[in-house]
Amino acid sequence: MDNQKFKTSLNAVTLDNANDAQKPLLETSQKQMGMIPNMYANMVNSPGVMETYAVGYDRFRKNSGFSPVEQEVVFVTISVENGCEYCAAAHSYIADNVSKVPVEVTNAIRDGKQIEDAKLNALATFTRVMFDKRGNPSHSEVQAFTEAGYAEQHVLEIILALAVKTLSNYSNHIFGTEVDAVFSGRAWSKN
Numbered sequence: 001m002d003n004q005k006f007k008t009s010l011n012a013v014t015l016d017n018a019n020d021a022q023k024p025l026l027e028t029s030q031k032q033m034g035m036i037p038n039m040y041a042n043m044v045n046s047p048g049v050m051e052t053y054a055v056g057y058d059r060f061r062k063n064s065g066f067s068p069v070e071q072e073v074v075f076v077t078i079s080v081e082n083g084c085e086y087c088a089a090a091h092s093y094i095a096d097n098v099s100k101v102p103v104e105v106t107n108a109i110r111d112g113k114q115i116e117d118a119k120l121n122a123l124a125t126f127t128r129v130m131f132d133k134r135g136n137p138s139h140s141e142v143q144a145f146t147e148a149g150y151a152e153q154h155v156l157e158i159i160l161a162l163a164v165k166t167l168s169n170y171s172n173h174i175f176g177t178e179v180d181a182v183f184s185g186r187a188w189s190k191n
Helices: 023-033 038-043 047-063 068-081 085-097 103-110 118-132 139-147 152-175 181-186
Strands: none
Touching: 023 038, 023 047, 038 047, 038 085, 038 152, 047 152, 068 085, 068 103, 068 118, 068 152, 085 103, 085 152, 085 181, 118 139, 118 152, 139 152
16 A cells, blocks of 8 residues: 655646636735745645635634634644644744734644633634544533633634635645745644
């Protein structure tokens, strides 16, 4: 049996070689972020994957009901659980520099330790439950989550985050996406 990890032969797409479906997606990234992250240059090989990711990510950011700190707890937790070195680094960087998550919170998630803040710990714990149980939490697990201050609506928002991170994490796995220099200070390894 072949246990060697698959790596796609597809190349990163640039603005210079993008087709008509890919180019607007890359231009949007360039305009919004001032760069085209390596992940986007790879993911846009399938415009459907890139566009679905972008829409879902935007909806989670704008409508999830989670604070920016809570959003990063969810994204970092999923990325670590999926073993995605690229997204763990990128979301740790965003947590530090944009969402203002205390570094000890992201470090706890990255190190597989408990978060001292009880509410954030409940969020990370429940996100792992949803990941581990493939969206089949028990009543007591949901009850612990809601007793920590969250609503049942947040369960659906975690499902959205899982979908978004599955698109990006799995894409990064098959590309072996190199962490962009801007995120490299928060590099993380699953090993």
